Amino acid sequence: MNKDKTIEKKKIPCALTIAGSDCSGGAGIQADIKTMLSLGVYASSIITSLTAQNTLGVRDIFNLTRHFLNEQFDAVFTDIYPDAVKIGMVSNKEIVEGIVENLKKYKAKKIVVDPVMVSTSGSVLLQEDAISILVNELIPLATVITPNIPEASKLSGLEIKNRKDMIKAAYLIDENYSKKSNGRPAILIKGGHSIEDANDLLLYNGELTWFENERIHNDNTHGTGCTLSSAIASYLSLGYDLKEAIKHAKEYITNALKCDFDLGAGSGPLNHAWKITA
Template sequence: MKTALTIAGSDSSGGAGIQADIKTMTANGVYAMSAITALTAQNTTGVQGIFEVTPEFLGMQIDSVFTDIRPDAVKIGMVSSVGLIEMIADKLKHYEAQNVVVDPVMVATSGSRLISEDAISVLKARLLPMATLLTPNIPETEVLAGREVKTAKDMIEAAAFISENYHCAVLCKGGHQLNDANDLLYRDGSYRWFNGKRINNPNTHGTGCTLSSAIASGLAKGMTLDDAVENAKEYISGALAAMLDLGAGSGPMNHAFDIHSRFAEEEK
């Protein structure tokens, strides 16, 4: 069985973060492991508190995984401080990690910054050049490219800038009223659009975490990057189309929509 490691924050309500990552990896047929960067108290209405781990303890978690069950892919999510970013970069370099997918969580859906300027600088210098793929949304693409993204042409130009500067592939995710459900994969000087179907579901908590984890799962199983992205988009469409409706705010998706097991059946 192929394996994948998520390095990210915990979401106590289970819709995003490592909980979403583990559910996604399991549903996509790989063995999931985690190194937790922060504990959060959050639910569908917002984040009530954040408690970061120390860089030393994060390093111990990563060591524990790599020295025993080596991951075939690594997904990196919420990392908001310089020390944690540097620790992750040091460890991934030391273990020569493969198939690294970075979801650069910088800007909340509300538009508020989740990461300091110092941390963004270290992320750009240390972590992004180690990535196989970056998966920024539109506001994160604007931060990484240092320019506004208002049109499809802007998406292509910004993705080209990011890819050429950090020497990695970029999946610029549509949304925020621009090219909704359509994502742009840019690498090696060329690009491809992945068109998704717009699903009218307001419960989208954890979509970014889920997409990046599904891509990492595909890479862990030996898929090409194009196939991993296509497969991940199909999976997330199914999870959204299941129309799970939990919580008072923007609720989670049904990560287990395609799991059909006698153990998963509801009692009659």
């Protein structure tokens, strides 16, 4: 006689990306999903904006409504609750306010905020009236923020030219949040824009950690910031602590850059699938 057997469900780590869509596939939501999939994580997405862009730059941006943003949050968090969240492009005040409200409502955890202000090609992606909300309301909810050097300069008010400036900037940013009661994120300043090296600096619980990496001489860097932050979120969802998550994320992006894809007429995309095609 056959007995009913209960099928044991396998727990799959889940990560959520909240960002803009890149129709060319190299950055934004598309890069995040590719990264998460490659790292063995189930990816869900909440789209904040639609962009018309390619390897040459951003042509146009269409922002979704606050109502539709809320509907996406409800759909994701009431069904497949994420183990970690990555937040990328948030272009206007209304969207940032909506994200803050919903992250609090659903008690989201392990939040990686990539404070995207300007694209690699130089296009402004964050409106001025949204910056104060990003800085004062969204960033305090983060586990870690991942500004590049231009973004860290804007957040700290300090022009960054070298490693010493990166350290000063990290402490200045941290000081701003040490005075706030609603959150104090770890700060990872990405050194990819530095002329010296590609080393990143983490300030976490008052401790500085350098992540030393070789500079990859590759002009095809479209979506590197999106990829790193989504990789960190992926490793956090897999249960790694923050330093280990950053270390592994750096290794992932370094190898994705080494593939040196040559797609498009401008700054081409990375090989997000290198781990599963090697």
